[in-house]
Structures are given as structure tokens and as C-alpha cells.
Amino acid sequence: MxxxxxxxxxxxxxxxxxxxxxxxxxxxxxxxxxxxxxxxxxxxxxxxxxxxxxxxxxxxxxxxxxxxxxxxxxxxxxxxxxxxxxxxxxxxxxxxxxxxxxxxxxxxxxxxxxGTERRFNHDRLFHLVRIAKKKKLRPYFCALPPPAIELLEPVLAEKKTLSAALDDFIGEHSASVLLEVIESLEQELGGGKGLMPPQGDIxxxxxxxxxxxxxxxxxxxxxxxxxxxxxxxxxxxxxxxxxxxxxxxxxxxxxxxxxxxxxxxxxxxxxxxxxxxxxxxxxxxxxxxxxxxxxxxxxxxxxxxxxxxxxxxxxxxxxxxxxxxxxxxxxGVSSPVMGRRPHLSVVEAANRLHIRGEFAGRTPT
Incomplete structure (x- = not known):
């Protein structure tokens, strides 16, 4: 071979x-x-x-x-x-x-x-969703934006593993949306130092x-x-x-x-x-x-x-x-995922934010 x-x-x-x-x-x-x-x-x-x-x-x-x-x-x-x-x-x-x-x-x-104490968005989201699952958070009864519910729902319902759900989610949403979801989850979970993952230092x-x-x-x-x-x-x-x-x-x-x-x-x-x-x-x-x-x-x-x-x-x-x-x-038993993607235009990005209501009350930039 x-x-x-x-x-x-x-x-x-x-x-x-x-x-x-x-x-x-x-x-x-x-x-x-x-x-x-x-x-x-x-x-x-x-x-x-x-x-x-x-x-x-x-x-x-x-x-x-x-x-x-x-x-x-x-x-x-x-x-x-x-x-x-x-x-x-x-x-x-x-x-x-x-x-x-x-x-x-x-x-x-x-x-x-x-050289910072920051953690990557994927590590922060993984940590926060694990906490939300442990606390049995009910997303539809929380003041969470639609993308946060989109991430949480299949994990809490055990339709997807957290890793699979996170891969799909990060591939679909811009960095600004990821940060909004992180902030909303941290607020819903009460804030505090325990919401920042200790692992994953840079x-x-x-x-x-x-x-x-x-x-x-x-x-x-x-x-x-x-x-x-x-x-x-x-x-x-x-x-x-x-x-x-x-x-x-x-x-x-x-x-x-x-x-x-x-x-x-x-x-x-x-x-x-x-x-x-x-x-x-x-x-x-x-x-x-x-x-x-x-x-x-x-x-x-x-x-x-x-x-x-x-x-x-x-x-x-x-x-x-x-x-x-x-x-x-x-x-021929593997299924490689190809990385070439159509580039999201500014207009498409703005339309996506508007349709989903992810930034209600704010003009997408």
C-alpha cells in the first residue's frame, strides 16, 4: 500500500x-x-x-x-x-x-x-457546556441568544457528543458570535473564576x-x-x-x-x-x-x-x-473532510446575523 x-x-x-x-x-x-x-x-x-x-x-x-x-x-x-x-x-x-x-x-x-492568560474560544465553550450539562441547564427557559441554544440543545438532549456539536458550531459561526455565546453562558451560569478552564494554557x-x-x-x-x-x-x-x-x-x-x-x-x-x-x-x-x-x-x-x-x-x-x-x-474506507469553502461575503454575513436575530438592536459591521 x-x-x-x-x-x-x-x-x-x-x-x-x-x-x-x-x-x-x-x-x-x-x-x-x-x-x-x-x-x-x-x-x-x-x-x-x-x-x-x-x-x-x-x-x-x-x-x-x-x-x-x-x-x-x-x-x-x-x-x-x-x-x-x-x-x-x-x-x-x-x-x-x-x-x-x-x-x-x-x-x-x-x-x-x-504570553497571555487567555483561553481559546473552543476550550471555553467546551468547558462552559460541560458545566451547563452538569447543572442540567434548560436553555429554552434562559435568556440565551439563539446560537447558544443551537449549541446546547443537541448536547443536552444527547443527540450529539459535545465535541461533534462544537465542531459543527465553530464551522458555522464567526468569532464575534462565539464570543457572544461565551458571554451569555457565563452570565447564565453565574459568573466567577470557575468558568474559565484551568487547562489549555498557551x-x-x-x-x-x-x-x-x-x-x-x-x-x-x-x-x-x-x-x-x-x-x-x-x-x-x-x-x-x-x-x-x-x-x-x-x-x-x-x-x-x-x-x-x-x-x-x-x-x-x-x-x-x-x-x-x-x-x-x-x-x-x-x-x-x-x-x-x-x-x-x-x-x-x-x-x-x-x-x-x-x-x-x-x-x-x-x-x-x-x-x-x-x-x-x-x-477507501476513510471520509476526508475537504477544507475549501466559498468565502462568506460581507452582505451574506450581515444577512445571516439579521435573519437569526443574533445581534438584535445592533447593526452588523
């Missing part, structure tokens, strides 16, 4: 793997965090070892782009390790391991969060600089972890350019690479990236990269702990090998 996929890809496989949080206590963290963001340090280490055993050479994102463009020739298949969001867990548990093993990696940073700039001195790369991931296909052009421009400039200013490196939040992108977003000197954009499309492919739609396999858990509930070397060799894709 590896040989077949190699021939399909133009002679070399270029596997780009995406992680979010590498944690020391997976079982404990699983009780309070979004499961699909988590992988234990031990499982992560085994992924690295088994990628090497599967014939991959670890490479930088720049080397992968050069091989895809034909500027370089790879003697082996390439594997690029990437991390989204800049969680401090990566600094604590992944960085020392990668440094010890001599493996390069790139971290994509949403720069407004770096790196600071000193930690970023320390990793950069050791040769690790950093790319932009917007300012505020913003799904850009849901935003107007002026927001897209600002989120891309200012996140790039912030990293360059703080770390004294040139930023050439970008990760699309939620994996979603559009032709408009790609044009902005190219105009500001980026060389690549990574998606979350779990399909093979091909020699000669578009560097602004690089495909990534998003990995977490359970992708390596076998039928008996323990770590499975065979299953991990199948993931790395894309056996499920070759057999």
Missing part, C-alpha cells in the same frame, strides 16, 4: 502530521478537555519512532515544499511534524522529546494569545524564542484563532498580516508558513497569503500530498491518542502503521 501511494503521489510520499496538545497525563486531561486535541507524550514518542521505521525521513515544512515544487529531490519519503495553536503542553512535553531525537517541527501561533514569547534558538520553526495561525472563511476581507487581511508581523517582531525570524483555522480556506485567503510573501498554507484535509501540488493547500493528517488505540483498548503498533501509511485512504 505504501508503494502504491508513493507512485500515486509522484514518486515520494510527503506526510504532514498535525498535533495540538501533547500531555503528560492523558487519562486525567481527558476528563476535562476536548479529546481530539490530546495525545500522551508516550504515544507521541511512539508515533515518531514508527514514522522512522515506516521509511519516513523527518523534514522541515520548507524542505517538503521544495520537494513538491521540484526544487529538491528526496531520497526517502518525508514526514513533517506540525503543531497548531501554541499550547504550552507542546513546550513542556513535545519540545524536549523532539530536541532529544533531533526531529524538526513547526508550531503555528495565534499571536494574540501568546506559550509565552520567551518559550517561543527558546524553541526558535533550538531550530524549531513558527508559522502564523491568525491573531485570534479565527476561521477566516467566515470573515470579511478587511478582517482576513488584518488577521494574516498582523499575526505574521507579530512573530517576526518578537522572535526575529521570517515567517513564511500559515495554518488555516479549522482547516478551512478559500481562493481569497490564498491570494492574501501570496501577496504577503507566504510560501505555504496547511489544511486539515487527510488526503495525500502530490509532487507538483499547490503549496497553499498542503494536506495534513490530524492525529490524537485514539488513532493508535486498538480493539483491546491498548496501544496498537499495527494501527499506528496503518495511519502513517494511509491504509484506510488506499482502501
Amino acid at each position: 505504501a508503494a502504491y501511494r508513493r507512485s500515486q503521489s509522484g514518486g515520494r510520499r510527503i506526510l504532514i502530521v498535525s498535533y495540538h496538545r501533547v500531555v503528560g497525563d492523558f487519562t486525567g486531561e481527558l476528563q476535562r478537555s476536548i479529546p481530539g486535541l490530546l495525545i500522551s507524550q508516550e504515544t507521541f514518542r511512539r508515533h515518531l519512532e514508527e514514522a522512522n521505521q515506516a521509511g519516513y525521513e523527518f523534514a522541515s515544512i520548507g524542505d517538503a515544499v521544495d520537494v513538491m515544487a521540484g526544487r529538491k529531490v528526496a531520497k526517502r519519503d518525508l514526514c513533517v511534524i506540525t503543531f497548531d495553536d501554541g499550547y504550552r503542553d507542546v513546550y513542556r512535553y513535545a519540545y524536549p522529546l523532539l530536541k532529544e531525537m533531533g526531529i524538526p517541527a513547526i508550531v503555528y501561533l495565534p499571536t494574540s494569545f501568546i 506559550m509565552d514569547w520567551d518559550e517561543v524564542r527558546r524553541m526558535a534558538r533550538d531550530g524549531f520553526e513558527f508559522g502564523a495561525h491568525t491573531l485570534g484563532h479565527t476561521v477566516l472563511t467566515l470573515e470579511p476581507p478587511n478582517v482576513v487581511e488584518r488577521e494574516i498580516l498582523e499575526s505574521k508581523l507579530a512573530i517576526e517582531r518578537e522572535v526575529n525570524i521570517q515567517v513564511k508558513d500559515f495554518a488555516y483555522c479549522n482547516g478551512w480556506y478559500s481562493d481569497e485567503i490564498i491570494r492574501v497569503l501570496a501577496a504577503h510573501g507566504f510560501r505555504s498554507g496547511v489544511t486539515t484535509e487527510d488526503v495525500p500530498n502530490r509532487i507538483g501540488g499547490d503549496p497553499f493547500t498542503l494536506k495534513r493528517k490530524v492525529m490524537w491518542e485514539n488513532f493508535s488505540i486498538g480493539m483491546l483498548g491498548d496501544y496498537s503498533t499495527a494501527l499506528t502503521g496503518c495511519q502513517l501509511d494511509d491504509c484506510f485512504g488506499v482502501l
Whole structure:
């Protein structure tokens, strides 16, 4: 299957793997965090070892782009390790391991969060809905905006898991709506420090600089972890350019690479990236990269702990090998979600807000 996929890809496989949080206590963290963001340090280490055993050479994102463009020739298949969001867990548990093993990696940073006590909207919503479920909140009897009810109802009725409902919700709503839902839930739940998740802390700039001195790369991931296909052009421009400039200013490196939040992108977003000197954009499309492919739609396999858990509930070397060799894709049993989306226009965004009554009494901007 590896040989077949190699021939399909133009002679070399270029596997780009995406992680979010590498944690020391997976079982404990699983009780309070979004499961699909988590992988234990031990499982992560085994992924690295088994990628090497599967014939991959670890490479930088720049080397992968050069091989895809034909500027370089790879003697082996390439594997690029990437991390989204800049969680401090990566600094604590992944960085020392990668440094010890001599493996390069790139971290994509949403720069407004770096060096702050803030938490991402997805982590805050996950935490708040868990509390609402525990308190048996009845959304239709609360002073909540329609989007909050839209998120809560299928979870409280057990029609969807919280992770699935949250994925759907974030893919549908702009950052401003997410913040309104967070504020309304916090108010309904009585306020207080307990409504901010203690987990999910973010790196600071000193930690970023320390990793950069050791040769690790950093790319932009917007300012505020913003799904850009849901935003107007002026927001897209600002989120891309200012996140790039912030990293360059703080770390004294040139930023050439970008990760699309939620994996979603559009032709408009790609044009902005190219105009500001980026060389690549990574998606979350779990399909093979091909020699000669578009560097602004690089495909990534998003990995977490359970992708390596076998039928008996323990770590499975065979299953991990199948993931790395894309056996499920070759057999046609996986269903990758493609990230290209029509870009929401300013008029469409305004109409959506007006129709849903999400900002009653306010003019959408």
C-alpha cells in the first residue's frame, strides 16, 4: 500500500502530521478537555519512532515544499511534524522529546494569545457546556441568544457528543458570535473564576524564542484563532498580516508558513497569503500530498491518542502503521473532510446575523 501511494503521489510520499496538545497525563486531561486535541507524550514518542521505521525521513515544512515544487529531490519519503495553536503542553512535553531525537517541527501561533492568560474560544465553550450539562441547564427557559441554544440543545438532549456539536458550531459561526455565546453562558451560569478552564494554557514569547534558538520553526495561525472563511476581507487581511508581523517582531525570524483555522480556506485567503510573501498554507484535509501540488493547500493528517488505540483498548503498533501509511485512504474506507469553502461575503454575513436575530438592536459591521 505504501508503494502504491508513493507512485500515486509522484514518486515520494510527503506526510504532514498535525498535533495540538501533547500531555503528560492523558487519562486525567481527558476528563476535562476536548479529546481530539490530546495525545500522551508516550504515544507521541511512539508515533515518531514508527514514522522512522515506516521509511519516513523527518523534514522541515520548507524542505517538503521544495520537494513538491521540484526544487529538491528526496531520497526517502518525508514526514513533517506540525503543531497548531501554541499550547504550552507542546513546550513542556513535545519540545524536549523532539530536541532529544533531533526531529524538526513547526508550531503555528495565534499571536494574540501568546504570553497571555487567555483561553481559546473552543476550550471555553467546551468547558462552559460541560458545566451547563452538569447543572442540567434548560436553555429554552434562559435568556440565551439563539446560537447558544443551537449549541446546547443537541448536547443536552444527547443527540450529539459535545465535541461533534462544537465542531459543527465553530464551522458555522464567526468569532464575534462565539464570543457572544461565551458571554451569555457565563452570565447564565453565574459568573466567577470557575468558568474559565484551568487547562489549555498557551506559550509565552520567551518559550517561543527558546524553541526558535533550538531550530524549531513558527508559522502564523491568525491573531485570534479565527476561521477566516467566515470573515470579511478587511478582517482576513488584518488577521494574516498582523499575526505574521507579530512573530517576526518578537522572535526575529521570517515567517513564511500559515495554518488555516479549522482547516478551512478559500481562493481569497490564498491570494492574501501570496501577496504577503507566504510560501505555504496547511489544511486539515487527510488526503495525500502530490509532487507538483499547490503549496497553499498542503494536506495534513490530524492525529490524537485514539488513532493508535486498538480493539483491546491498548496501544496498537499495527494501527499506528496503518495511519502513517494511509491504509484506510488506499482502501477507501476513510471520509476526508475537504477544507475549501466559498468565502462568506460581507452582505451574506450581515444577512445571516439579521435573519437569526443574533445581534438584535445592533447593526452588523
